[in-house]
Amino acid sequence: MALPSPPQPLCLRRRRKPVMSFSQPKLLPTLLLIILVFFHTFCLSQNVIEYLPGFPGKLPFKLETGYIGVGEKEEVQLFYYFFESESNPEKDPLMLWFTGGPGCSSLFGVITEIGPFTFDFLNFKGSLPSIILREHAWTKVANIIFLDQPVGTGFSYATTPEASYSNDTYTSELDYEFLKKWLINHPKYINNPLYIGGDSYSGIIVPLVANNVYRGNEAGIKPLMNIKGYVLGNPYTDAFGERNEKVPYAHRMGLLSDRLYHSAKINCHGNYVNVDPENALCLNDLESINQCLNKINIRMISEPYCDSVWKAKEDVLSSDVSFSEEIPINFLQPVVAPGKKIMCRADPLVLLYIWANNKFVRQALNIREGTKEEWIRCNQTIESGRDAPKETTSYVCNVKSVVGYHQNFTRKHCRTLIYSGDHDFICTHTSTEKWIESLKVPILSDWRPWFVEGQVAGYTMTYGHGDYELTYATVKGGGHTAPEYKPEECFALITRWFDRNSL
The missing domain is CATH 3.40.50.1820 (Alpha/Beta hydrolase fold, catalytic domain)
Incomplete structure (x- = not known):
């Protein structure tokens, strides 16, 4: 069902047409443009x-x-x-x-x-x-x-x-x-x-x-x-460069051993994305690399991995963009108790969900009623467009x-x-x-x-x-x-x- 159309703005009350004379007729188009912009401005809601x-x-x-x-x-x-x-x-x-x-x-x-x-x-x-x-x-x-x-x-x-x-x-x-x-x-x-x-x-x-x-x-x-x-x-x-660089980056940051990295570099010929399915040596190296990286916090490699908030991909190298996905239901659970140590940077996100979905906040921000049942941080039907076929997503990363x-x-x-x-x-x-x-x-x-x-x-x-x-x-x-x-x-x-x- 289609959402309601935006409400029509209330414009200025019509005034009596002023008497004006122009000594230079060519100024008229410019003045008309200024007048149009003036009324356009006041007709839009701010x-x-x-x-x-x-x-x-x-x-x-x-x-x-x-x-x-x-x-x-x-x-x-x-x-x-x-x-x-x-x-x-x-x-x-x-x-x-x-x-x-x-x-x-x-x-x-x-x-x-x-x-x-x-x-x-x-x-x-x-x-x-x-x-x-x-x-x-x-x-x-x-x-x-x-x-x-x-x-x-x-x-x-x-x-x-x-x-x-x-x-x-x-x-x-x-x-x-x-x-x-x-x-x-x-x-x-x-x-x-x-x-x-x-x-x-x-x-x-x-x-x-x-x-x-x-x-x-x-x-x-x-x-x-x-x-x-x-x-x-x-x-x-x-798309190719971001994904292919993950293996060299992981090695530079100490997440992969020299032996494993050099083996993968040789066996995969420096290409970790378009892999020959018959290349068993490369596939074995990539499997070992994924085991090393599977529990790494990809948003910040030196901070804790939090599977209570982020749904990680089993294969870090499998997606065009290896963004971890939020599990929305977690934001409906009780938050960390006051005074307790925050283990995960994503923990405070629950406050953003609570605040943005509060009816008084929506009224203060002038959110149009009936347009959004729930505010969510990331719309998964859009974000999934990175790897999903066109018929299953509302957005295509073309x-x-x-x-x-x-x-x-x-x-x-x-x-x-x-x-x-x-x-x-x-x-x-x-x-x-x-x-x-x-x-x-x-x-x-x-x-x-x-x-x-x-x-x-x-x-x-x-x-x-x-x-x-x-x-x-x-x-x-x-x-x-x-x-x-x-x-x-x-x-x-x-x-x-x-x-x-x-x-």
Whole structure:
């Protein structure tokens, strides 16, 4: 059954037509455009949120939520959270941010990664979670739009069954349409430096959207955007490269012995993905490798493996993207008792489920009734599109590599920041380094440490020529994704990069 159509906004009351005269007739089209944009702005609903359940008093930052219809007949309704910069919103960068998956809600990015608030897990008493401010929020230095995309993610929805189906390329087109409409409705940010950003599977989506923006500007499509580049964290970039690099990475991190790694490298000819089914020596080596890796926490290899929250894949090398899957029923069980040691980083996720599904929270965020029965962090019918046939999923991952897009950006006026947590086994830093090297961009600054509070925070390189520059950085001790594990270091990273300072 089709979901209800979005409510029609209440526009301004019709006023008496003013008497106007124009000494220069050619100004009329421009003035008409301004008038149309003016009325369009006021006809779209904007929800400025001043209070949130769980936070005492008025929010100390500007939060806006809303829906923007995109696609044919606007049958896709994309939900967003917009946080205005706490520093200088008129001049600070504007960043459109995507959370990975595909199909994982941007609210997860807000709460656990780069947003301005999170939950007080240690003092949770079993009712509505208390909100606490995050010291190292990226919203202190940037205006950020967190978008629930593709359709079916978070609080985004489709008004018809047909509109609920999507893929990488179509999603990126709708994201670009969303951004155009959002900027028309928020003209004060049209001149801010624009960056497209995201992490994890958004490593596929961000280059596609950025490419749409550059092409739109070149074609003169209004509004013209002040795009400066893009930001990627722990990015999934190339289906074969990400998967094939897991074996070398595991060896480098001490998870495989020299003997086993070199045996597999010889017997599999360096290809651990497209294996000849008759190659028994390679298959035996891969079976031994899987036994070594089966109980490793792939989000952060040095932290405990938690099968109470994450449903691991039996074969770490079997999927295009070896993301562990959540077991939703676990979030309905009692949470860790106050004062008890937190063994698993995923334990506090239960608070996110409780908060996002609270009716008062939904009312505060202005979630449309009847569009989402339950908020879930990652929509499995979308996320399963990585390996499922088209007829069993609502999403098709039809772009297997975006390395070519990155290559194309090297010929544009473009700044790029790419960072990787070096303990991430989902999108390894070594696979990212390989495709960056394949771009053949001259090195401006070779491998060196970067520091926070006098300590090595990771290692960095800078590439560039002409108007193109790419900064790459590892985050020492960071997992998937880095800001969740190393917030202070990642905040220093993005602040310095926005300010064009050396890391």
